[in-house]
Amino acid sequence: MPEALSDQQVAVAADFLDSAAAAGGALPAIPEECRPQTAADGQRIFAARWAKTGAPAVAWKAAVLEGAMALAPFFEGMVLDSPAQMAGDVFNHCVIEGEVAFRMASDFAPREGGYSDAEVQAAVGSAHAVIEAPNIRFADFPPGMPSMAADGVGAQALVIGPEIADWRERDLDSVEVAVLIDGEQVAEGRDERPSPLEILTATVNEIGARGMTVEAGQVITTGAAAIYQPASAGQTATLRFPGIGDVVLELT
Secondary structure, eight states: OOOOOOOHHHHHHHHHHHHHHHHHHHHOOOOGOOOOOHHHHHHHHHHHOOOOOOOOOOEEEEEEEEEEEEEEEETTTTTTEESEOOOOOGGGGGEEEEEEEESSOOOOOOOOOOOOOHHHTTTTEEEEEEEOOOOBSSSSSSSOOHHHHHHHOOOOOOEEEOOOOTTOOOOOOOOOOOEETTTEEEEEEEOOOOOOHHHHHHHHHHHHHHTTTTTTTTTEEESSSOOOOEEEETEEEEEEETEEEEEEEEOO
């Protein structure tokens, strides 16, 4: 097991990524002397970067990296309603993922022992079909999960699609998605991910374990339901959820 980065190494890596991001273009590889070797260290780097901005989260994504959960917030301007348009040149490498997300109707403050599935599900205001469009910002592709964690797991855009009105009765584990790029179907089916409801509870509790509160109105998206597909400027991605509706993102 690699040794954890020191606090100084974390700070150097955070400053490096912030400077590289401000310069524009693809991110270079994090220097070897402070490059994270575990997702946990990547999360520490991202946390240091976020702390410098003070930007509030409006939504959350979670990814299981190396058996541990990596969290990332979406900020103002990153959550859009379908059909959505977004400048394609924002992305270095765009990935389109179809997911199920939940808008929370109540706050969840940190609490010892966390919250149960029943408590979390009772506080869901609505469930939605969504597109999550991560941005793989590193020039070297793929950059490795620790570096991805240091860059917020690529959080860039979350497009909120139609409400899943019957989500409490529907088997969300079996929701399938067809992926269309410029009207042509390029993939369908379901990626083998954990249950969206399991991920929802785990994400609420992970946010609390890190001393943060899930606030009413925030959206939590729960990971790819469909095999992800690349997209680029000039293309339109449509995610078709049978019996639910379409979610659309145009990259202009």
